[in-house]
Amino acid sequence: MTGPASPDPAKPAPSAQPAADGPFPSAIQPFSPSALLPLLLARFPAAKVELVPNPGTAAEHSLLLDAVFAPEIARFLRDDPALRLDYCSNVTGVDWLEKEITDTVKKSVPASAPVAGVADPGPASPRPATMIEEKTKRLQPGYLEAVYHLYSMALKHGPVILRLRTGNRTDQVTLPSLTPVWRSADFQEREIFDLYGIIFSGHPDLRRLLMWDEFKDHPMRKDYVSPDDFEWEPTPHGDVHERAKAHYPAPAPVAGVADPGLPAGPGSPSPATKPPEAKP
Amino acid sequence: MSDAPPSPGHTPFPAAGNISDAEREDLRRHGILLTSLEELYGWGRSNSIWPLQFGLACCAIEMIAAATARFDIARFGAEIFRPSPRQADLMIVSGTVTKKMAPQVVRLWNQMPEPKYCIAMGACAISGGPFKQGYNVLKGIDRFIPVDIYIPGCPPRPEALLHGLTQLQEKIRAERVSGPQAARHLQPDAASEFPVPDYGAHDLQPPSNPTLFKPPVNPRSEGLKD
Numbered sequence: 001m002t003g004p005a006s007p008d009p010a011k012p013a014p015s016a017q018p019a020a021d022g023p024f025p026s027a028i029q030p031f032s033p034s035a036l037l038p039l040l041l042a043r044f045p046a047a048k049v050e051l052v053p054n055p056g057t058a059a060e061h062s063l064l065l066d067a068v069f070a071p072e073i074a075r076f077l078r079d080d081p082a083l084r085l086d087y088c089s090n091v092t093g094v095d096w097l098e099k100e101i102t103d104t105v106k107k108s109v110p111a112s113a114p115v116a117g118v119a120d121p122g123p124a125s126p127r128p129a130t131m132i133e134e135k136t137k138r139l140q141p142g143y144l145e146a147v148y149h150l151y152s153m154a155l156k157h158g159p160v161i162l163r164l165r166t167g168n169r170t171d172q173v174t175l176p177s178l179t180p181v182w183r184s185a186d187f188q189e190r191e192i193f194d195l196y197g198i199i200f201s202g203h204p205d206l207r208r209l210l211m212w213d214e215f216k217d218h219p220m221r222k223d224y225v226s227p228d229d230f231e232w233e234p235t236p237h238g239d240v241h242e243r244a245k246a247h248y249p250a251p252a253p254v255a256g257v258a259d260p261g262l263p264a265g266p267g268s269p270s271p272a273t274k275p276p277e278a279k280p
Numbered sequence: 281m282s283d284a285p286p287s288p289g290h291t292p293f294p295a296a297g298n299i300s301d302a303e304r305e306d307l308r309r310h311g312i313l314l315t316s317l318e319e320l321y322g323w324g325r326s327n328s329i330w331p332l333q334f335g336l337a338c339c340a341i342e343m344i345a346a347a348t349a350r351f352d353i354a355r356f357g358a359e360i361f362r363p364s365p366r367q368a369d370l371m372i373v374s375g376t377v378t379k380k381m382a383p384q385v386v387r388l389w390n391q392m393p394e395p396k397y398c399i400a401m402g403a404c405a406i407s408g409g410p411f412k413q414g415y416n417v418l419k420g421i422d423r424f425i426p427v428d429i430y431i432p433g434c435p436p437r438p439e440a441l442l443h444g445l446t447q448l449q450e451k452i453r454a455e456r457v458s459g460p461q462a463a464r465h466l467q468p469d470a471a472s473e474f475p476v477p478d479y480g481a482h483d484l485q486p487p488s489n490p491t492l493f494k495p496p497v498n499p500r501s502e503g504l505k506d
Contacts, residue, residue, distance in 0.1 A: 209417065212380050212479040217413050226415035227483035232496040240413065
């Protein structure tokens with residue numbers, strides 16, 4: 001193909017995107033989330049849609065959708081002739097624990113205003129305007145997140161990344177399923193239900209995918225504790241070392257011999273160092 | 281019954297009667313072949329092992345390679361992979377046994393008729409391998425079924441599988457048909473079927489078969505115990 005990319009008459013050139021001029025138009029990201037955001041806000045004025053920026057070099061910014069409006073917005077993203085995001089390549093889950101966030105706000109203090117805690121540099125000189133930082137701590141509640149990666153096979157662009165968040169990690173874990181919009185989300189939403197415990201309402205067949213049906217836990221959650229079927233290992237390290245201590249506690253110190261400290265240390269005293277009278 | 285003690289260096293082919301191995305070799309050199317029913321029985325069984333056509337992970341690829349023309353497991357008479365456990369007498373547990381798969385593996389083992397043997401092929405089937413610290417992989421198939429041959433490797437090469445097979449053949453040839461050393465399938469009270477674990481709320485129930493599997497002891501702390 002040598003001709004220039006024929007513009008699809010049904011596809012209005014998005015304003016945020018420079019016009020494609022080569023045989024391989026910039027198919028990577030014609031719709032940046034920042035360009036998509038006003039579009040969605042105009043279309044769904046009642047919905048709460050936020051931009052979640054990615055500060056890394058990948059700059060894969062995403063859109064945080066209102067869970068109530070998510071199926072409607074998803075249908076719009078799929079069916080809009082300018083977007084045609086017809087392919088959901090990946091759905092994944094994230095477990096965000098509760099965490100403390102320190103907000104730092106810089107405030108400028110006008111000149112010569114009395115501020116508590118700032119030492120007056122001199123009695124005669126007027127104090128210049130200063131910037132002070134106010135730190136406030138707040139507790140961000142934990143939540144579970146489902147992330148959808150969308151591409152357009154028809155228009156060759158993408159990805160557009162959507163996020164849906166649950167209310168918390170315990171009892172408000174229901175999200176609307178997007179499987180009715182994209183069939184490819186079927187197994188992946190089942191996997192998230194299995195491993196993270198997000199309940200997708202409207203999913204046609206919400207069962208565990210990897211673990212068995214009788215299983216009660218959600219293993220990919222950060223507070224999951226795996227069953228303890230520890231067995232002895234020659235060189236335990238890290239967490240395994242801690243479990244080795246629990247399963248093979250340090251033997252009682254033999255009289256006259258210094259406590260080796262660790263149960264499985266290579267320098268543990270051999271039976272030869274035991275006093276012979278200790279044997280029954 | 282032989283009065284002479286069996287020669288220690290010759291376990292696969294126990295001498296018939298009270299003829300020593302050297303005498304037997306001498307007779308063989310003169311064209312006289314002496315054997316016993318036990319030997320013939322073991323020789324026949326060891327050279328027609330029918331493995332179960334059953335693969336779990338990447339080790340199965342090596343098992344398949346061992347069955348192809350390059351490595352040719354047929355040289356050892358074990359080329360007839362049977363898709364039904366009723367027709368197989370060797371289970372090659374080739375690959376990672378997840379906890380979800382473990383009851384099915386035990387069920388397949390129970391469906392195999394005696395005499396039957398089990399090869400644990402690869403690090404995963406032996407101990408869980410690289411997935412040992414995970415939540416969903418069984419830490420060795422010997423927690424639920426008795427294993428005759430362990431083949432280490434990740435995955436073992438086809439030559440290693442063939443070596444394991446020849447080791448199993450030697451083990452079969454050494455089995456006795458009567459007496460206290462008789463093979464397991466000839467002992468009426470030896471267990472042939474093993475309980476299939478249930479899917480529990482957090483783990484398999486039970487997580488291992490206590491009659492088969494004993495948790496390993498720490499050999500370093502053993503010497504310190506009084």
